[in-house]
Amino acid sequence: MTARFCAAVMAFSLAVAAYAGDAHAAYPEQPIKIVVPFTPGGATDTVARLLANKLSGRLGQSVIVENRPGASTVIGADVVARAQPDGYTLLLSGSTTYTVLPALNPSLPYDPVRSFEHVAIVALAPVVLLAQNGLAATTVQEAAALAKQQSSKGGLMYGTFGPGSAPHLAGEMFAEAAGAKMVPVPYKGSAQLITAMIGGEVSLGVDTVSSAAPQVRAGKVRALAVTGEHRVPQMPDVPTFEEAGIPQVSFVGWYALAAPAHTPAPVIDTLNRAVAQIMQDPQVKKAVSDLALEPVFLPGQAFKDRIQKEVQTFSAVAKRAEIKLE
Structure with missing residues (x-):
C-alpha cells in the first residue's frame, strides 16, 4: 500500500511538473508590457520601442511600451518590481535605475539585484x-x-x-x-x-x-x-580616457531589460534567447548605433555582475564627493 501511495504521489508530481513546463513553454499567451520610466521620445523610449517591435515578431504576441516617468525612474522601476512575476510586465531602463540611484539613495523601494530577474543589457552609452x-x-x-x-x-x-x-x-x-x-x-x-x-x-x-x-x-x-573601451564612431578622432592615460574615468551608461523577481526561469530563458537574436539583427544594430549608442548583448549574469560592481564603485565616488540623494 505504501509503495502504491508513493508511486501515486510521484506520478502526480511528474504530471504537475510536466503541466508547469508546458505552461512555461507556451509563453507568451497574452500581450507583454515593457515599462519605460521616462517620457516618450528619449533614447530609452526609442530602444524600448525597437525591442518591443522585434519581440512581438519573434514571440508572436503584441508587445507594448508603457511610459511611467517620475521620481528619477523610481516610479516605473517600482511598478515592475511589484508586478506579477509572470513575464508579462518588463522593465527597460538605464543604469540610472539599476546602479546610480541604488549607489546614492539607500531608501529606494526596490533593490536592483533582489527585486528583478535580469534578462540582458542591450546598449552602452x-x-x-x-x-x-x-x-x-x-x-x-x-x-x-x-x-x-x-x-x-x-x-x-x-x-x-x-x-x-x-x-x-x-x-x-x-x-x-x-x-x-x-x-x-x-x-x-x-x-x-x-x-x-x-x-x-x-x-x-x-x-x-x-x-x-x-x-x-x-x-x-x-x-x-x-568613456568606454574604444572610440565612438561619432567622434573617431577623440581618444578614450584609457588611451589618454586616465583609465579611472570609467563611467559608461547602459540600457537593460529586466523582469520582476521570481519570474520563472523558462520565461526568462525565452526572453533571453529572443533578445540575443534581436541584437544580432543588422537593422537593430544600425538603429541603436544611430542613437549614438553601442548595441550589445550581455546576458543575465553579466547584467547582475555589472550592477554589483558599479554600485560599489559609484558608492565610493559619491562618498568621497559627498553626493547624496534623498
Missing part, C-alpha cells in the same frame, strides 16, 4: 568630457593639470545634469584622477550646458555622446575624451 573653446587645454591631460592648478583658487567649474547624474559622477571621477578640486554646476540638459560653455560660465562639461557630437562637429565646444 559612453559620455564625453567637453572643453570650452577658449580653455588653455587641448588634451585631457592638460585639462587635468589645469584643474589641479585651479584647485587652490576655488576649483575649475564643470557642467553636469544635476547631483548624482552620469555627468556628475564622471566629472568627480575625473577630478579624483586629476587630484583636483572641481565645482559641479547643474544644468537641466545638454542644450543649457552647451550654451553655458559657449558663454564661459563653465570651463568643462560632461555630456552624452549623442547630444554632444553635433555641437563638437559644429565647433561650438571641444571634445577631450570619451
